[in-house]
Amino acid sequence: MGEVVLACEGLKKRYGDLWVLKGIDFEIERGQTKVIIGPSGSGKSTFLRLMGLLEPPTEGKIYFEGKDVYNSGLDLNMLRAKIGFVFQEPSLFRHLTALGNVKLGPKVVLKMKDDEAERKAMEALKTVKLEEWAHHYPAQLSGGQQQRVGIARALAMDPDIILFDEPTASLDIELTWEVIDVMKDLARRGVTMLVVTHELGFAKEVADEILFMDDGRIIESGPPEELLKNPKTPRAREFLRRLIGGV
Amino acid sequence: MFTLENFLFLLQGVPNTLAISFLSFALGFALGIPTAIVKQFSPYGLGYVADAYISVMRGIPVLVIMLLFHFGMAGIIPLFKSAFLSATFALGLRSGAFQSQIFRGAINAVGRQQMMAATSLGMSRWQAFRHVILPQAFIVALPGLGSEIALLIKDSSYAFVLGVLELTKYSDIVRKATRSFLYPYLIAAILYIIITFPVANYLDRLGSRLKTKYGLR
Ligand SMILES: Nc1ncnc2c1ncn2[C@@H]1O[C@H](COP(=O)(O)OP(=O)(O)OP(=O)(O)O)[C@@H](O)[C@H]1O
Ligand SMILES: [Mg+2]
Numbered sequence: 001m002g003e004v005v006l007a008c009e010g011l012k013k014r015y016g017d018l019w020v021l022k023g024i025d026f027e028i029e030r031g032q033t034k035v036i037i038g039p040s041g042s043g044k045s046t047f048l049r050l051m052g053l054l055e056p057p058t059e060g061k062i063y064f065e066g067k068d069v070y071n072s073g074l075d076l077n078m079l080r081a082k083i084g085f086v087f088q089e090p091s092l093f094r095h096l097t098a099l100g101n102v103k104l105g106p107k108v109v110l111k112m113k114d115d116e117a118e119r120k121a122m123e124a125l126k127t128v129k130l131e132e133w134a135h136h137y138p139a140q141l142s143g144g145q146q147q148r149v150g151i152a153r154a155l156a157m158d159p160d161i162i163l164f165d166e167p168t169a170s171l172d173i174e175l176t177w178e179v180i181d182v183m184k185d186l187a188r189r190g191v192t193m194l195v196v197t198h199e200l201g202f203a204k205e206v207a208d209e210i211l212f213m214d215d216g217r218i219i220e221s222g223p224p225e226e227l228l229k230n231p232k233t234p235r236a237r238e239f240l241r242r243l244i245g246g247v
Numbered sequence: 248m249f250t251l252e253n254f255l256f257l258l259q260g261v262p263n264t265l266a267i268s269f270l271s272f273a274l275g276f277a278l279g280i281p282t283a284i285v286k287q288f289s290p291y292g293l294g295y296v297a298d299a300y301i302s303v304m305r306g307i308p309v310l311v312i313m314l315l316f317h318f319g320m321a322g323i324i325p326l327f328k329s330a331f332l333s334a335t336f337a338l339g340l341r342s343g344a345f346q347s348q349i350f351r352g353a354i355n356a357v358g359r360q361q362m363m364a365a366t367s368l369g370m371s372r373w374q375a376f377r378h379v380i381l382p383q384a385f386i387v388a389l390p391g392l393g394s395e396i397a398l399l400i401k402d403s404s405y406a407f408v409l410g411v412l413e414l415t416k417y418s419d420i421v422r423k424a425t426r427s428f429l430y431p432y433l434i435a436a437i438l439y440i441i442i443t444f445p446v447a448n449y450l451d452r453l454g455s456r457l458k459t460k461y462g463l464r
Contacts, residue, residue, distance in 0.1 A: 052367055081369025091364035094461045095382045105368035108378055139462030157368060 002029035004066065005161050005192050006051060006083070011060035013046055020046045022216035023060070028161065028194055033187040035203040035224075036196045038213030039239055044196045045088070047213070048165045051194065052085045065160070081109050084154030084162035088169050091150060092138040098125060098149045099134040102156045110157065117156075124152035128182050144175030148182055161192040168199060198243060200228060212236045249430035253421050257434055260417030263331070265442065267403040267413060270335045272396055275342025282347035287354060288372065297347065304344035310405045312337035317409050334406035338399055345395055353387035354380055356464065386463055389454030393447040400443045414438060 007027035013020050020043045028034050036044050049055045051062065053069060053076055062069045064079050092101050103121035106112040112120065125131045128148035138146055147167050154162050164183065168176040180202050187193055187206035197203070203210050203224050210227045212220040212235075220233045231237040286297040316324075317333035327333045357380050365375030404415040418435035422428060458464070 054363055054366055077369045077371055079369075080367060083367070085364075085367035087360065087364065087367075089360050091360050093361065093364070093379050093383075094463055095386065104378060105370075108374050109369040137461060139460065153368070 002031055004028070005030050005064070006194070007063040008051065008057075009061045009063070011047070011050060011062065012058050013043070013050060013055070014058045020216055021050070021057075024216075024218055026051075026211070026218065027063075028192060030160070030192050031190045032208045033193040033195065033206050034209045034211060035207040036194070036211045036213055036218075037198055037200075037203070037239070037243075042213045043216045044213055045165050048085075048163050048194070048196060052083050052163050053080050054085070077109070081105070081157055082160045084157060084159035086147065086150045086154055086162065086164045086167045088166040090138070090143075090146060092146055092153070094138050097135050097137055098130060098141065098145075098152075101138070101149055102153045105153065105157050120156050121152070124156040125149070127155060127186075128152045142175060143171045144178045147171065147175075147179045151179075151182060151186075155186075155191075161194065162186070164193065164195040164197065166196050166198075168197065200243070204228065212239070214239075249421070249425055249427040249434075253425055253427075253431070254434060257414070257417045257421050257431065258438075260412060260414035260435075261438065261442070263406075263411060263413040264400065264403050264415075264439075267331065267335050267338065267406055267411070268396065268400040271338035271342055271399050271403070274336070274339025275346045275395070275399075278340070278343025279346025279350055282343060283350035283354065284376070286347065286351060287376070301344045301347060304341045307341075309337055309341050309402055310408060312341065313405055313409055330406065330409035330411045334403065334409055334411055338402060342395060342399060345398075346392070349388050349391035349395065350384060352391070353384035356387045357383045383461070383463060386454065386457045386461065389450045389457070393450030393454070396450070397443045397447040400446070401439060404439075 004027045009025055011021055011024040011026070024047060036047070038044055046055075050057050053062070056070060061071070064074075064082070067074060069076070069079060092098075093104065096104065099118070099121055102124050103117040106117040106120050107114065110117075122131060122134065125134055128151050130145060130148055130152065133141060133145060133149075138149070141149065150167070151162075167183070168179050171179065176199065180199055183193070183195070184202060184206050195202070195207075207224050209221055210224050211218045212227065212231070212233070214235045220227065220231060220236045227236070228240065231240055282297045282300060285293050313334050316327045316337055317330055321327040321333075326336070361379050361383065362375055365379040370378070403413060406413050407415040407419065410416070414435050418431040421431040425431070
């Protein structure tokens with residue numbers, strides 16, 4: 001059994017009167033890839049933001065490498081630097097080139113020297129096959145290229161885990177593939193990944209586990225072949241029937 | 248009769264008009280950025296100080312601030328014995344309040360997603376602000392800053408009341424000397440346009456060009 005990188009216990013989140021997360025227990029080990037699926041509004045993005053330490057939980061605990069994140073006086077920014085995040089929304093820094101985007105974190109947060117940060121950034125851009133686009137601004141890149149720069153930006157920090165929130169949801173199908181290919185590649189290289197996506201091909205090929213989220217809870221989980229073929233809960237069955245049937 | 252000589256004489260007011268406008272703009276810039284930042288982060292609960300500053304500057308006519316400085320406060324603050332400096336500081340203080348509003352709007356326009364992306368890399372709020380938000384906010388702010396410079400160039404004419412030898416004062420001198428009532432002011436009006444237009448227009452176009460380049464809205 002590998003080391004647990006990120007975990008949570010009884011995680012709840014409330015916005016005003018609305019409980020968006022209603023008690024989630026979760027853990028992921030080093031090298032694993034886990035995929036979250038579930039209907040719109042079920043709380044997937046919220047769950048990821050909480051696990052990325054971008055928002056505090058209302059109740060419950062989050063553990064990074066076994067340490068209780070919000071109750072042991074840890075420096076949150078230090079931890080965030082170790083948890084990569086790839087967003088659905090365009091999130092590249094628009095005033096910086098692809099290279100500038102990827103090297104900013106290593107420079108500002110990891111305090112690397114400029115040439116060292118640049119080497120690190122070029123390496124990450126190579127991993128997502130964009131080294132030739134290093135000097136382009138986000139506005140000059142396709143949506144798929146932008147997402148890959150976003151992945152490189154996370155990679156350049158040498159994170160212990162990367163969280164992906166529907167990284168291909170706003171992309172055309174061909175652009176989706178180029179992003180998914182990069183992500184598969186990372187999963188095979190042993191990068192620890194927690195991915196919200198409805199690209200079931202990705203889930204089938206590389207996921208160790210799929211989690212089905214509904215109404216603020218993980219109501220079913222299991223290995224892809226099991227959960228996708230024989231969902232136990234009616235909600236998951238219905239959701240998958242619609243997703244695959246495209247209705 | 249209004250002659251070429253009168254025109255050349257009138258031109259002598261331009262340097263002071265430019266000096267008051269650009270110095271007060273620089274002062275406003277130096278005040279506007281920290282004010283916007285204080286309003287954004289409210290360090291030590293100081294946000295209300297920024298609010299108070301903005302409200303006060305929005306509420307007092309700039310001419311009254313000038314008169315207050317030069318005639319009312321020269322005894323306490325020797326700097327204000329100079330009419331030129333009184334006018335420049337009055338305009339600069341007001342501009343600081345206005346520019347802070349321009350930067351606030353620009354910071355909001357940059358959007359929360361950029362802040363979130365910076366935070367996810369482990370940047371502190373200040374690091375995110377300095378490396379991600381502010382550079383983009385500058386670009387968004389350019390047209391607003393253009394309008395602010397135009398406003399300062401025009402409002403520098405109030406310095407005439409304090410006796411500063413700027414463009415409006417010179418046109419008034421020429422009016423008295425020549426008894427030509429139309430031309431001195433008309434020429435001054437045209438000169439104001441000639442000064443204002445290129446500056447404001449340049450910042451406008453630079454803003455649009457950079458916004459397109461960087462895909463900012
Ligand atoms: N910052 C917020 N303030 C208030 N309500 C929020 C906030 N963020 C999310 N919500 C609400 O929480 C619920 C879950 O949202 P969330 O974005 O986590 O769902 P999701 O599963 O990611 O959905 P989608 O598939 O559409 O992305 C929604 O009802 C949403 O309106
Ligand atoms: Mg979502």
